[in-house]
Structure formats: structure tokens, C-alpha cells
Amino acid sequence: MTTSGYIDSYYTRSLKDTSGYAPLKGEVEADVCIIGGGIAGISTAWELTQRGLSVALLEKSRIAWGASGRNGGILSAGWAGPDSTLFRGGEAAGRALYDLSREGVKTVIDNTRDLALAGVDPVPGRVSASRYPDAKGMQETVRSARMQFGHEKEYLPTAELRKLVNSDRFFDGYFDPESYHIHPLNYCKGLAQHIVKNGGQLFEMSEMIFMDHDGAEKITRTTEGSVKSKHVVMCGSGYSGKEFGRLYNSLLPIATYVISTKNLGGRLDGLMNTSAAVADTRLSCDYFRVTPTGELLWGGGMSGLAKSPPDLAALMKNRVLEVFPQLEDVDVEVAWTGLMGYARHKMPYVQQVKPNIWAATGLGGHGLNTGPAIGRVVAEAIAENGKRHELFAPFDLCWNGSVFGPLAADTICAASNFSHKIRERFSRG
């Protein structure tokens, strides 16, 4: 197999491992059947094989074909929702959840190093930048990260920030030395190889179409085969269909967009004077970075209606030009869309929805660290009677609002963007 089946993206163009896995045919058995081969699914599979359990993973397309193989590549602590959400279960639980998110970052970095995963190429650092003067807000963010979580970030006044990212769009910000950016598709594909080396069974082009999960033996069917297992973990996220039952009605798919340029050589000298990733502070933010091979990779925008605009490359180029008007003549090489799966509370679903049937999904826009984190928590629960999944008890399944959910998400996003726009306008006088 090659890159066929994947969308065209910077990541598929620089994919290291183009091998594939055969579809499921006939019946196989495993301790755990995992549905969905994104970072949540493969992290769960990896952690289970590390604990001596057998796994069979079903992916309807290719490994990390969904959000996990087409995202911005920014690996940082935290969850998709605001930090304040973490404290629903109390102070200690809030801190434990944040620590878990940091553990997720460390897991990716450790796996990349220990397993010598090719082409993941972690680059440290992330700059967070406000599009209006906000010294107080940024200092408070830095202070509360230190006080609440012991996470040291460095406040950047406007002049310091602009030494790193030379754009008059940006004002105050902070630098997070614990963040990285990575090649997420190479990470997922590399980890998949090691799951197989550990005896795990991976099946691509194997869509789960039916689940018979009421008996002690769980049967999960595809068109050409079935998996018999003791446990099941559902990781379909924004790409889940009706076959996931109640979970489908609890997830809101939100589209977001990325472009990359060709290698820009020295064109970014003087504009991007940092190898760190950059993100602004809006809900529907711009996030961008220079890849280790010199392309500018730029993400941003959101649609609750899960739409991909026809003129995506041009729309995204406008976002680049708002920040760096000097790049007018730079062409977009490739533009793509991905779907994030959100719960209404913006935290993932990590729970047994029925005895031995787990949900480990709904990572929203912050999955590169949280996928490995929840994969470990679920593996601990299944293999070792671990209890860390109880941290997620305050974040139960909640109805996605059906047709009104996407409209509500778009409205919240538009309202937040509007309030940022007003502050930006005032800041420019």
C-alpha cells in the first residue's frame, strides 16, 4: 500500500512509513477490540500491548486518516476546554487532570525517542500571542499556570514577542517551553508499527458496521469479518457515524482547516525568528509554525456545520496575510480540512458506557497529548483495575443538540470572534 486512501496534505507528502494493513476478513479474537485508528485508538492499543493484553484495532480508512494525521502538530499541555473546566470534580481532580495532560506530552516525546520513531522530529516551544494589548491577561495566565499547576511559562511583553514573531497583529503573549510541534502522522504510523511488533492486530479499510455488545462476549462486525473480545474501546471521534449509537449523538463534529506552503528558504527570516509554534488566543485561532523542512504550516478557522469552503486555500492565505502581509507572493501548496469531535463540555468521554464497553473519544482541538493520556488511563482500567478514569466522571455523555448543536457551536464561535475583533479594532485606534 502507499499513501492512497489518505487526503493530500503536508503530512502525507512527507510520510515516512507508507506500509498498510490488510482489511479484516473472517473472525479474530482479542482481549480488546478498539474501533478507530486515530491517536486515541492507537495509544490505547499501544498501552494495552505494553500491559500484556491482545488487541484488534479496526480503522475504517487508514491509520490516522482522521484528525490525528492532519492536524496542526502542536503538542502542548491542557485539554480542549478552558482550564477552569478541569475543576468540576474539585481542586485535586483539576490538578490531576492537568498533570495527566502533561503526562500525555511527555509520553509522545518519550515514545518518539525510545522507539526511534522516524520523521516525528519534535521541535520545542510554543508562543501564545494576543491580537490586542493584554499585558494583564497574559500575566495572569502565566501566574495561574504556575500557581495552579506548577507549569512555568514566560510572559512576553509586546516588544519581546515581536522579536520572535515580527507582526504588528500581535501584542502581549507568553512562551511555553514545555510544548513542542511534531509530525503527527509519522508519530501515529510509527507507533502502529510497534503495536504490530508487540503482537497487536491492526486492520485498515475495516469499518465497524454493527456492535453486539450485550453478552459477555462482545462481537464487533465489519462487512467482511468480526472481532470477538472481552472489552471494546470506541475511538471514532468526529468521524463517528450512527453505528456508534448513543455516542454518535453525544459528539459534535467541528471542521477546521490547515494549509502549507512549499519550502520558503530564507523568506521567513526576520518574520518568524523562532522555531517554536505560535497560536493566537482566539477561540477560532490561527496556529502556525515553520516545519523542520522549511514549509510554513498554518491552521485556523472552524465550522460547526463541518463544512469545507470551496475557496479554502484563498481563505487561509488571507489569514496568513493578516499577520504577514509580506508573504503576498507565496503560494499555498496544499490545503485540507479535518473534523474534531467535541462534547458539549469540551472534555473527552472516558468512561464505560456499558460493562466492558469504553468510550475514549471527544478530544476536540487538543488531542495530540490527550489521546496518549486517555489511552493510558483506559488501558490501566482494563488491564490493572486502574482508577484514573474516575477523574472524568464529571464529564458524562451529553446530547449534542442534534441539528441545533452545530448552529450553537457556530454562534458561540462567531460571538467570540466578534468580541476579539472589537478589542483588536480599539487597539489599533
Ligand SMILES: Cc1cc2nc3c(=O)[nH]c(=O)nc-3n(C[C@H](O)[C@H](O)[C@H](O)COP(=O)(O)OP(=O)(O)OC[C@H]3O[C@@H](n4cnc5c(N)ncnc54)[C@H](O)[C@@H]3O)c2cc1C
Ligand atoms: C485541522 C486540525 C488541526 C488540529 N490541530 C491540533 C493541534 O495542533 N494540536 C492538538 O493537540 N490537536 C489538534 N487537533 C485535534 C486533534 O487532531 C484531535 O483531537 C485528535 O487527533 C483526535 O484523535 P482521535 O483518535 O480521537 O480521532 P481521529 O484522529 O479523528 O480518529 C478517529 C478514527 O476513527 C475512524 N472511524 C470512525 N468511525 C469508524 C468506524 N465505524 N469503524 C472504524 N473506524 C472508524 C476514523 O476513520 C478515524 O481515523 C486538530 C484537529 C484538526 C482537525
